[in-house]
Amino acid sequence: MGTKGEGNRQRIIDAADNLFYRRGYNQTSFQDISDATGIPRGNFYYYFKTKDEILDAVVSSRVEELSNMLSQCEAETNDARQRLLMFSNMLEDKRDDVIQSGCPIGSLSTELAKDEAELQAISRQAFTLLRDWVKQQFETLGLANADDLAMDLLARMQGATVMACAFKDADFIARSQRDIKEWINSKTMN
Amino acid sequence: MGTKGEGNRQRIIDAADNLFYRRGYNQTSFQDISDATGIPRGNFYYYFKTKDEILDAVVSSRVEELSNMLSQCEAETNDARQRLLMFSNMLEDKRDDVIQSGCPIGSLSTELAKDEAELQAISRQAFTLLRDWVKQQFETLGLANADDLAMDLLARMQGATVMACAFKDADFIARSQRDIKEWINSKTMN
């Protein structure tokens, strides 16, 4: 812990995280990561046996980061409805990135769905974390079909992302987020 | 027209179309297309100067195929609401493919959004065709915000696709399609 090696390992993960998002997993080479970090290509194999293991570490890092974000969200309010509304803010918060590169989780999952089933299963961990958290918020509000609602919310955000990215349309992000908030309210207010 | 050459050209396009969908554009090599068609790699350059040109031909082919599908849809009913409901059937009709590989149009667009802006613009043609057609159906029904509704419909279908593909969930496709039809009815019936 705290050694030089662990620092390098984390730098590789952080650079790969960003590159996998901006260029895609398959389009990111070790050379790209080397250029971004200054760490020579051959050195990577001291920390990771294969590129797959870098993906695994990147997904774990994203899961941890998302966990922290969700914990912060929980710390800010005890009202599950407010938490869901805050969660949906992610769309506009990340608007520019979303328009340029899509959703980091959704685009990775779809990329790896194509003839790389084992890798897609790794990427699914991030989706599962969000799905379970959203489900729990709906459950707290006493809704029976909480998992269905969680899938619906994530699907709406993914759909808005894919279309906004395809047409480079920031306004559509804004409008979709308003609609999603209305939908959350319609499901959680009585 | 009708020469051996044109036949080969079309066979290359058809094989590339399928491979771009199943494996992704960047993950499809000339060797893959050669294996699928039996046409030698080097021969491709007689028909296409670059891989980009194959993509362009594939997208044109998809646009034409979709145009035919929409024309058939128009031929079957004059009721724009029925047309939209038929259009939404695509999700379940292509259920197995969608779960395995996502949406051919959406996944291609998102893949090419990543550092390949010119290629993404090519892929956008297919989205634009669908968007305009759906918009026209809503307009026929006298709805003022027809383009917004078109984007919303496509976004819902894309969102259902991304999530169903991520979780390999056929039931979610079915449920989403029901919800989408309810939404279409709610917007178009008075």
Next chain:
DNA sequence: GTCTATATGTAGATAGAC
């Protein structure tokens, strides 16, 4: 732990015989 050199495979693209 760090880095260079290199092995091995395959990518897109080209040249030129037939």
Next chain:
DNA sequence: GTCTATCTACATATAGAC
């Protein structure tokens, strides 16, 4: 129009000196 041989670049991965 068709096909083989080949070019150049770059991919992941390894070996081994320091």
